[in-house]
Amino acid sequence: MSPDKIALIVCAGMALLLSWHNILKLADDWRTLPAYSHGILVPFVVLLLIYLDRDRLSKLKDSPSHWWVALTGTGILCLLLGTWSGLDFIRQISILFLVAGIVSGYWGMTTLRALRFPILYLLFMIPLPYIVFNAIALPLQRIAAQGASAILTGIQIPVYREGNIINLPHISLGVVQACSGIQSIVYLLAISVLLKRLGNLQGPAGLLFALSAIPIAVVANMMRIAGAGILGSLNPDLAEGFFHLFSGWVVFIFALLTLMIEIRLLRRFRSIPDAA
Numbered sequence: 624m625s626p627d628k629i630a631l632i633v634c635a636g637m638a639l640l641l642s643w644h645n646i647l648k649l650a651d652d653w654r655t656l657p658a659y660s661h662g663i664l665v666p667f668v669v670l671l672l673i674y675l676d677r678d679r680l681s682k683l684k685d686s687p688s689h690w691w692v693a694l695t696g697t698g699i700l701c702l703l704l705g706t707w708s709g710l711d712f713i714r715q716i717s718i719l720f721l722v723a724g725i726v727s728g729y730w731g732m733t734t735l736r737a738l739r740f741p742i743l744y745l746l747f748m749i750p751l752p753y754i755v756f757n758a759i760a761l762p763l764q765r766i767a768a769q770g771a772s773a774i775l776t777g778i779q780i781p782v783y784r785e786g787n788i789i790n791l792p793h794i795s796l797g798v799v800q801a802c803s804g805i806q807s808i809v810y811l812l813a814i815s816v817l818l819k820r821l822g823n824l825q826g827p828a829g830l831l832f833a834l835s836a837i838p839i840a841v842v843a844n845m846m847r848i849a850g851a852g853i854l855g856s857l858n859p860d861l862a863e864g865f866f867h868l869f870s871g872w873v874v875f876i877f878a879l880l881t882l883m884i885e886i887r888l889l890r891r892f893r894s895i896p897d898a899a
């Protein structure tokens with residue numbers, strides 16, 4: 624084994640030790656933050672993507688690159704800065720740099736470029752900074768309340784909205800952060816980006832498809848809240864508990880099916896062959 628690879632293995636081991644508490648914090652975020660409960664699945668999706676691409680990767684002519692020093696160093700710097708500043712996002716983003724450093728040092732830059740999508744996909748397992756998350760969730764709450772009120776009004780159910788509170792004849796619905804729809808946006812965006820990759824959608828069409836997850840999730844969330852309002856108008860108990868949770872899953876599945884139908888139509892329109 625060459626001295627460079629020995630140095631790489633030593634640095635990778637040290638980086639793993641330094642990252643141990645960071646990894647535990649990330650796992651705790653997956654357990655406690657509903658919007659990122661899917662995070663535990665992301666590494667397995669990344670491994671699946673690499674497995675599906677194994678034939679092409681095995682044919683690459685590559686050699687270890689000294690860029691691993693800069694990439695690994697950047698990862699360790701992010702880890703230290705995030706730890707000292709208390710900014711979890713910076714600390715957790717170090718994982719991407721460390722993985723990139725190991726790939727470039729052991730295989731090479733050609734392999735790293737071939738794996739750029741799986742490595743960048745790891746971003747979906749990292750929670751956004753709270754200030755960014757809240758800045759997105761707050762307007763989404765207002766949009767969800769307005770949209771749900773418009774749907775209920777359109778089907779002749781009397782509604783009086785006060786900010787994010789939807790007042791109905793027998794019940795009032797508060798559109799809190801958990802009902803903002805940001806959780807569905809994160810889930811569907813991760814799925815749409817993955818489908819874009821597997822469906823081999825390139826260029827503007829691929830970008831638009833991936834981003835279409837956002838309006839689909841927003842509209843689906845409006846429908847979910849309006850559905851709770853309809854149930855609550857019939858029986859206030861139906862707007863809570865099992866029916867509330869069940870309606871959330873139904874609407875999410877509807878949004879997912881919408882994405883799948885959309886990509887099939889795009890692939891048929893562009894005559895793109897099925898991906899392996």
